[in-house]
Amino acid sequence: MTRRFGLIDCNSFYASCERVFQPSLAQRPVIVLSNNDGCVVARSPEAKQLGIRMGEPFFKIRHFCRRHDVAVFSSNYRLYGDMSRRVMQILTLLVPRVEVYSIDEAFLDLSFLEKTADPDASYLKLIDTVHKWTGIPTALGVGPTKTLAKAANRLAKMTEAPFCSLMAPATRPERLRQLPIGDVWGIGRRLVKKFTDLGCQTAWDLARLDPAWVRRNFTVVQQQLVLELQGDSCLTLETEPTPRKNIQVSRSFGRKTSDRNEVAQALATFAVRAAVKMRRQQGAASAVYVYIATDRFQKEHQYHGAVAVPLDTPISSTGRILRAVTAGFRQIYRPGYWYKKAGVMLLDIKPMSTTAVPGYLFELNHDRPEEVRLMETIDRLNRRLGRDTIHFGSECAAPEKRFDKDRDDQKGADSRSEKTAAAWQSSCAFRSPCYTTRWTDLPTALAR
């Protein structure tokens, strides 16, 4: 039986999220910036039309944006994460098997539409429902393999159609000829060059290669890609998320700093966040990797310090991880440099269940049961009452809490001016409210 895969993805997702809560932006070009207001990571169609490129550093186009009345946003991952969850929930409701592939994309098993007389109507219904229930526009690609579904999705976007299907083999050559090779899933910059040197320009050229030859001259990954383009399904739908082996939290700082304490505080904050992420997947880290670095765009006085700190046994508790991070920091810190970025990575994460077994011999090195309970309690409280409700002393005093307090404290005029963010905190000058995840940010609707 031929399978029927769908790939649904949200159009200009971050920009669309902002628009849902500010309908007045409907016709205006909208862009969303990366962390620290660094680069452009999302553009509404109008912004694309203005020629704003993906990944463009914002400082280069700041004036251009003002001239063209572009609405600029700092990224608000709370909002996007919550909107994403809503979209995925709807998909799960309407489709039996869903693989959440990224924050704005999901693969769907649409094989259940096999006997439907009019699958196109079902595609439209799906897109329409997501739009009605969340306000987010999407596009759908359909094909007998994941790679073809991806390709179909690209084609839909290119033609501004709500969906595109590559299920019928007869129409495939013509459609795949429309798709430049670089738009094929799995073909990045390097492979574009290699394949064009061989005379492949479009997805169709790629589909006509001999898989065995591709295996010999490239890798199994490219071989699978060709097979998938030929309609031979190699990749399956993964409905269960695979636990991460490494978890990283790193940030560029809002300003450079040479202050040892500030850098240490940044690392502690990142360590705590990484540990929370890890416990969410019931993991325990075997080692901790710590790094600090000066501005990579500045040639002089460069320094990049990094160290991996092994842990005796896999550990999940924040306290222990903080200790390892602090030890690592002591090793790599050099005074006299202006630091611009830091990061913490938890390495070789094992499932917690195999490590939490109480054993006499290694008990001292494992998470102790009372530590595990403490972490569970803190995580639960922070999930319920907001991140940083309970935090460690080595972290900074929760920036968002302080921000809230400033907002609540409007009677005390002075409290605003004392809003001094630490140097390492990302700048986010254009952040929208967390409309859906914070009570104080709830949007108000006015009746006419």
Place this chain on the structure above:
DNA sequence: TCTGGGGTCCTAGGACCC
């Protein structure tokens, strides 16, 4: 002045083992 963050997989080559 200002340039993001977080992942995965594959391969080749070396070390080491029997």
Place this chain on the structure above:
DNA sequence: TCTGGGGTCCTAGGACCC
């Protein structure tokens, strides 16, 4: 002079994804 054949594990580097 001759000097096997495999296997595993680890790491670095390269490529890709969103």
